[in-house]
Amino acid sequence: MLTGLLHLGRLVGIARSLARHDALWPLEQVSRRFAPLRACVWLLRVMFRRKRPGRPGERLAAAFADLGPSYVKLGQALSVRADLVGEDVARDLELLQDGLDPFPTDQAIATIEETLAMPLMQAFAQFDRDPVAAASIAQVHFAVTPDGRDVAVKVLRPGIVDKLDRDVGLFRFLAKMAERIYPPIRRLKPVAVVNTFEEWIRVELDLRLEGAAAAELKENCEGDEGFHVVDVDWERTGQRVLTTERIRGINIDDVDALRAAGHDVDDILARSSRIFFLQVFRDGYFHADMHPGNMFIDENGRLCPVDFGIMGRVTRRQRIFMADTLVGFLSRDYRRVADAHFEIGYVPPTQSRDLFTQALRAIGEPVLDKSLNEISVGRLLEQLFRTTERFDMPTQPDLLLLQKTMLVAEGVGRTLNPTLNMWLLARPLIEEWMIVNRGPEARITDTLRDTMETLERLPRTLQKAEETLDRLAKNGMNPDGSLREPQGASTNIKLWGPVVIIALLAAIAVNLAG
Template structure:
């Protein structure tokens, strides 16, 4: 009972904060508040809201979420990938949500480090800056120098952040369930699964060893590529709540004036960024999932340096092939093939009309395809295709949503540096070469040979199993379970008996054929 009262009070505080920022209008616009409750909520919001609150509904919501704290900031950033649920403008506004909070006391960071690593701070570092250089919803970062004299950055989880997220996640699950029950049309969005995905993402972010592992994997993928760099991990000073890595310096990727002043060629920087993004997505299927400018820098030597690997995306080979097939179909403006690629990838059910879906895809893609490549927005087009979900019962794939979010970020940075250059026009030669090698005629022949080779490898085992089955059959015959025999005798349908007899005959024929095949070719 006390827990329910506490939850109700928490909901009231949340609603009051949303109302004061006039953020309830965003929910009304997208019809996310059920029935008559919407009118009441918005009326209440008008009463409590700050007068002349500036900005679009999404911007107001972002400000309210910032005030509500870490869990809500992270939720807002996560929901920015769900344009299918929130609408494109609202999702875009939430993507600008800054994960910046006031830092916690440096003495608390010191206590956490010593407890986690089992040593006094003085035994770990020659110097440790007690003032954090950056603070986010889950952790903050301090500069330090190790005993060995290496300049490092030390990331420390916020005290009590796990418990705070646990309570709010419980609330999010309840709200998702309530919304699905009150708005049956929302069940197709699988809101409870959305919260579960958010839960999984946050859980990984709150284990800094996972972030360290992601950084190492990314570094291995680019070990032979000078254009991209990641901090090295100090595993001796890393644990679940502490991450120590080499300190990196550089100019933020979107700081055009600073890049020019430092003598960097913007086209070369963007070409390098395009190649890195392409290689992460297509070549490796493992990409940095939060590539906003605050996490990307340009070093003095021109190489791009990334930080913050808490959110990483993975694309399996089939998904990468789907993206490649989609690109080929788009370039050829073959919308039937594009629709078929969606069905093959399992994005829409096979019972949907391919022709109708192809027509819908044409309506989304044709206006964009007609534009010059420098103004082509692949992120926007992918987002619009995913937005067709409502009409065609499309299954929303979280990894594609994360990819689309990063495409939006990448395109934004590209245009802020040079509006005449486009990330995808720069990456086009790489895309075409990868498609030719992996989805061209020769690649499909290789794929067929690989599949056949795999089947041939299994053949000796299959033959061995059939030999054993044949020997057992010849020695003791075919034995049926007593209940099967009783059911057979009870069955009155002659058709059923004939079907049973034919099945037994087919089995006998198959075993006999296999035995003869083995004797003849063995």
């Protein structure tokens, strides 16, 4: 009860901020179904609303920026969910920057000394007091270690952990309320949006996890030519401090500076396409915040990413699905795309495969009919994910993050060379990967892997089956369809055990035969 009242008080403050930025429209849309909420929105509009210029998404982004770090991060998370907020609003939220005024350097030094358990001048021979970047979660200072290495020191904002914990609790409360009050919204998984958001910030709030993400990416890409991930200085890293190698380079979107430094921008684009392909399809682990401010080109022409707070993962099944989808769309084989959706289970088997194929054609033709350099795979997938409601498809947050990363990568690619398409550059790599991972040998390996997983689950499955059959035999069903609690002695399961085992073995045999 008390928690609910606290959330209500915070909601009033949020609503006032939305009103001041003329961004009440999300509440207005929700309030159409609930008279009491309509009255509250009307009162807010009368008391606090200020007319502001700009599109609805721009005004909402300004309100989020005013509300502080949690809401800046929420806006960035919502920019991945065009299916939830609309394409235009998602684009405006993409531009939401998390740059804030820096916090006092003395506080940063206190955090460093407390986290590293040593005086500042013992940890660093030189420490620049002026931060080079200040974001919603942390700020960065350049420094030099006692052994002469140039490093970047990232320090969490004081009090940010408690504030974000409190705000995430509010976001989850609102998401659950939305699902309870308006069941159709469950298909869009608002609680999953909050969970994804929480995963992002948990990494950003424990800088050891961000350091581990950088180390994993570095290990995956160690042999990839022309790509360099910073080294982590673990001796000077803790929960609230991350120290990494300092990168000196040019932002990847500064084409004039790149050319003036003698770099081949077409080669940079080709390597960017290859590296992104390798991260997604080979490793299933990719840098998911690849805006130009997080990617530099060093003096040797290497791509050097920074800021590993948001990383994405895709399973092997999802990678196969994405490869089938990309190659299918680029070759206008819409049936192949439809089959991929049904095979992975994203479209329920009750839906018409023919109608879904027709819908895919309606999505693909307008995009693919453009010249090659204008084709946007990111926008293509965005349109695809927006068809989910019509075919009762649950939202896939992991793939939405990948799709949004694709859009950012495409934007950088067009800046480097508007006449080239990075996906067409990567298509031969994708097709080669498909041959290796979708050929007969790969299918046998997949079948064996699935079979072994089934066998590993067999004892637990049998135990659950015995418990269920025991309860059924002794007590039957309650009027509401649930099982009654077992009473008395254990039921003899000997007749049922062989039946369950035979059924499981038959399923395994069918799996092997397929």
